[in-house]
Amino acid sequence: MNKTAKTILISVIILGLIAFIVYPKVKKEVTEEENSPVPQSSQALEVNAVVAQSQKLDNDLRVTGSLTSNESVVLKPEVSGRVIQINFEEGQRVKKGQLLIALDASEVRAEIDKLNFTKKLNEDNEYRQKQLLKKEAISQEEYETALTTLNTTLAEIRVREVQLQKHLIRAPFDGIAGLRKVSPGSYISSSDELVTVYSINPIKIDFSVPGKYAAQVNEGDKLQFQVDGYENELFKGSIYAIEPQIDPSTRSISIRATSANKENKLLPGQFAKIRLTISTFQEAILIPTEAVIPELNSKKVFVSKNGKVETREIETGIRMSNNIQVTSGLNNGDTVITTGILQLRTGMPVNLNLIPLNE
Template sequence: MNKNIKRLLYIIIALVILGLIAYPKIPKGGDKANKAVQAASGPQITVDAVILKKEQLKNQVNTTGSLLADESVTLNAEVAGKIEAISFTEGQKVKKGELLLKLNDEEILAEIEKLRFTVKLNEDNEFRQRQLLEKEAISSEEYETALTTLNTVRSEIKVLQARLEKHYIRAPFDGTVGLRSISEGGYLNPGTRVAELYKINPIKLEFTIPSKYIGVVNVGDRIDFTVDAYDQSFGGTIYAIEPQIDPQTRSIRLRAKADNTGGKLFPGQFARISLTLEVIEDALLVPSEAVIPELNGKKVYLYREGVVNSKQVTSGIRTENRLQIISGLNEGDTVISSGILQIGQGMEVNLNIK
């Protein structure tokens, strides 16, 4: 039993001596540990990197909307009548006040002509009564009666002329006439649709954005938009903001106008809209994959003097594939953008500048 205990003590003493000999040779610190791991794992890895430079950044909101006519109206009749003449063709551009349709007006013209003869008769009567009044041959009441009769007939003519004008449908503004729903010789009732009239230059866009942007969007801000029909971008300007936030969607409605001189854009088209809220001329942008989220913020890996260095950063605006860095980096810094999970502080890497 004593021999076994002595043998065990000898083994323990030998292990302690070996440990004291090996301990000074164990690498100290994170940098040496990383280098040891790197040496054990093979040759240095190659990573992509970008050299930071100041550039322009547009803070944009992307949304969708619809195109609207600048002005549109349904042309219809105010009075009933037979359609005597249609003075437009479908798709025709017309000017404000241009005659588009005429209803039969023979009856009302005859009534106006009849009243004009009555006016002539009453004018002669009023003249004679005025002469008699000047000679004091009649009372002033008799003259007033004759004058009132004359003025009444004149007023009746004005009423008929107003009714006559309703037999003619004219363009209320410059625009393009759509497809008509009537034919010459047909009978038109009040309110019956004739056609649509559209003014599409300029053309309007209506869209919504989240209400959190209400403090930074203003009348006069520029928008860019595309439609499915063309492989090009169009520009416009916001001219009106709805003074109420939608309580259901918590969004705010805006309208913009865009030049449509070429007539390429039509009401009802779907539009993809990009609204520029602000332009930063000296922004620092890094690839989104280069930014590593942490519990207390974010960091990136920099390449300095041949090795990897981590750096805490504060981010700002995010674009489709890049992120603005507000603080922590400077122009000229080399930011590593690939192999993020394979590198660590103090590691030596090969660099591929993008």
């Protein structure tokens, strides 16, 4: 065997050995590839979904406001004088007309006593003049002079009695007395504050809403609100007055409501979180907000029908914290997909995990 033939023989033997070693591995890889699962795109995607159902929906407007007293007044004296009596306890209920503070009025009373003596003298003189006039012993003019003197005295007494009442500070309405700002013996003038009286049952709620809701808010509308200190309690009230103009600086309209406050839980100055229902839909379809896909000029959702994905173009209405109202494009009972939105394509099979609608 020559050298060339020997070289060829050795090459063939080496190639045979390589084929013997490599073939089983290649065959195994081909077999594994043939037995591998179908591509991911052909598998049903696991998604969450909710069933769209009609339900009652309140269109609530949430705003903030402040509580104010039904009535409140800072009592000040009309005359100067020295405080001789304080007839109330701070923080206690007072009745309309109740004497709260008395000022020294001894001088006015002395003047009234003096005028009463003058009145008696003038009454006697008027009586005598009347009897003489009947006998035509005096003229009509003389009698009228005596009568005028008597009437003048009576008028002066009434003036002094009014002055006397100004020394007695009384409650203008039923309410609660605040903290007094004077003490017995204090000399006060007409500019000094004595005490504030509050009427807080019912209590008022002042708030504003954007002007665009002006046509939807009416007197008598009901509202609910919460205040600090009673976070777990929901108070109720009703609108009784609406400002007849929109504030040009804020473009909002001022509203005032009242609420019963028999237990005095609500106090003037408290911050209120208000929920005002401006309209109600008896049959509204709600879906989770994350299910809605915004597009350039429309919105759409994915629904599942017979295990396959379909696309629906929708129109929406009221948006809430978690859900949104669908006004068209969905029917009662449609299954709306809420997860895997980026992976979904029309016609794709899906496995549904139905979840309840989160309120």
